[in-house]
Amino acid sequence: MRNIFILNGPNLNLLGEREPDIYGHTTLDDIRSWCMADAAELGLTIDFRQSNFEGEIIESIHSARHEAAGIIINPAGFSFSSIAILDALKTFAGPKIELHISNIHQREAIYHKSLVSTTATAVMAGFGAYGYRLALRAIAEMTT
Template sequence: MPTIYVLNGPNLNLLGEREPDIYGSITLDQIRDWCEADAAELGLEVVFRQSNFEGEIIEWIHEARRQAAGIVINPAGFTFTSIAILDALKTFNGPKIELHISNVHQREEIYHKSLVSRTATAVMAGFGALGYRLALRAMKDWTA
């Protein structure tokens, strides 16, 4: 059964509370529940994590090199600032989906230049929390 790492960056632990007009009312725990249920249905195993710390996310990417068939990553604020996360993702040879809940291209200019996109297999933005479910379906096709 292929394992997909679903990694979430800073402040995503506040989903449902933080700027619900942009990110919606669904919590990260609800998204985790969806991902775990969808993964079981799709014949995938999911490792779902969130951290506000860049180094911890990098360690998980390193771990995924040995254990995962694919990575779905919502790097949140690190999308635009972390060369270290970019470099870690470059070492992962499987498919990588960069995911954003909001359509970052409709937002302020600061959100338009992703470093992570340089290594992502695909980028998903603007699907809301549903993006996680869509990303797992794409991973199922890519890792079959």
């Protein structure tokens, strides 16, 4: 089976509570459950992780180099500031989908320039929590 890493950055553990007018009421546990069910249907396994710490996300990307066929990453606030995460993602040879729950291009200017986008195979933004399900289907196609 193909293994997909789904990596989630800072504050995403607060989904459902934090700014529901932007991010909705769906929790990260809800998203994990959806992804587990969808992965089984798609013949994938997933390694679903969240961290508020940049170094832990980098370590997950390093692990993915040897354990994953693809990465879906919602780097959250690190999208716009972490050259270290960008550099780690550059070392991963498989497909990488950058995912944002909100449409970052409709938000304040600080959210418009993602460093991660420069190495991502594809970028998805604005689909809400459902974007994870779409990204999983897309990466299933990319890794066949």
